[in-house]
Amino acid sequence: MTQNQFLSGFIAILGSPNTGKSTLLNKMVGQKVSIISDKPQTTRNTIRGILTKENYQIVFLDTPGLHTTKNKLDEYMQKTANDTSRDVDAILFVVDAYVGIKERDTENLKRLLMIDIPVIVAINKIDKAKKEQVEKAKTVLKELNAKQIIEISAANGDGLPELENMLINYLIEGPKYYPDELYTDQPERLIAAEMIREKALVLLSEEVPHGIGVEIEKIEKREGKDLIYVAAVIYCERKTHKGIVIGAQGSMLKQIGSAARSDLQMLFGSKIYLELFVKVKEDWRNSRAMLKTLGYED
Numbered sequence: 001m002t003q004n005q006f007l008s009g010f011i012a013i014l015g016s017p018n019t020g021k022s023t024l025l026n027k028m029v030g031q032k033v034s035i036i037s038d039k040p041q042t043t044r045n046t047i048r049g050i051l052t053k054e055n056y057q058i059v060f061l062d063t064p065g066l067h068t069t070k071n072k073l074d075e076y077m078q079k080t081a082n083d084t085s086r087d088v089d090a091i092l093f094v095v096d097a098y099v100g101i102k103e104r105d106t107e108n109l110k111r112l113l114m115i116d117i118p119v120i121v122a123i124n125k126i127d128k129a130k131k132e133q134v135e136k137a138k139t140v141l142k143e144l145n146a147k148q149i150i151e152i153s154a155a156n157g158d159g160l161p162e163l164e165n166m167l168i169n170y171l172i173e174g175p176k177y178y179p180d181e182l183y184t185d186q187p188e189r190l191i192a193a194e195m196i197r198e199k200a201l202v203l204l205s206e207e208v209p210h211g212i213g214v215e216i217e218k219i220e221k222r223e224g225k226d227l228i229y230v231a232a233v234i235y236c237e238r239k240t241h242k243g244i245v246i247g248a249q250g251s252m253l254k255q256i257g258s259a260a261r262s263d264l265q266m267l268f269g270s271k272i273y274l275e276l277f278v279k280v281k282e283d284w285r286n287s288r289a290m291l292k293t294l295g296y297e298d
């Protein structure tokens with residue numbers, strides 16, 4: 001590469017749910033742009049994370065996991081994943097060394113290796129997996145004819161500089177798509193909603209399955225004060241869920257609110273007054289209008 005050449009490109013991060021795609025994206029970009037959860041399929045929109053260095057810019061696309069479809073929301077997520085992988089310079093496929101490479105991983109990987117886009121496979125969670133498990137994963141990948149394989153820990157950053165160097169090889173001479181300081185193209189409203197949803201998912205653990213959605217109703221700067229007022233609605237599918245989300249004397253909602261508030265303060269760089277509402281919207285995951293309101297459809 002010559003001195004004044006600028007390289008850029010789009011990299012889709014694909015892989016089964018829970019393999020650590022969102023964790024990896026956040027770590028690479030150095031900012032929290034995608035939510036992380038033990039619950040599968042928490043990433044609902046394609047999230048762009050942007051890494052800009054002096055000579056190059058990588059735009060990562062964190063897609064919803066590849067999986068079989070059950071309802072409209074799943075269908076939408078699947079479509080996003082498919083659309084995304086077509087128009088990129090390379091695919092970063094993430095597998096989990098600790099749980100091992102499953103059939104769904106090998107099937108997706110086989111499909112991806114057939115198309116005309118370079119595929120880099122990252123064996124993640126090497127901090128947690130045993131050496132034998134990492135070796136096992138490597139053997140399986142080699143049998144599948146994967147050429148670019150790298151061992152990483154998205155959690156502690158091991159292998160990430162090496163991964164970044166590998167990815168640079170797939171960038172092409174091109175524009176800086178986004179300004180230096182931008183690390184995501186997600187509107188703040190959507191990130192704010194995802195942050196609240198992440199806290200709710202974590203705090204509610206298994207009690208309410210992932211049938212909750214968050215909509216930001218208002219973001220308002222308070223005149224003359226270093227304070228932003230945020231009003232958000234947590235939608236759930238059942239009356240019983242509403243009770244759980246609120247908790248005894250509002251205790252659960254309070255916890256969700258205060259956990260989310262500290263993330264929001266970082267996001268907006270301002271004090272936040274957060275008001276949360278809980279509404280029941282039966283079957284919202286099958287309603288087109290509702291998906292649109294929540295930002296899941298264009």
Ligand code: GDP
Nearest residue numbers: 018019020021022023036037125128153154155
């Ligand atoms: P995604 O569904 O592929 O986006 O996965 P997430 O990024 O949400 O991560 C799923 C879970 O795996 C979370 O609990 C993460 O904290 C955890 N995780 C991700 N990467 C690592 C890693 O490198 N090591 C360990 N030990 N855990 C990880």
Ligand code: MG
Nearest residue numbers: 021022042043
């Ligand atoms: Mg994710």
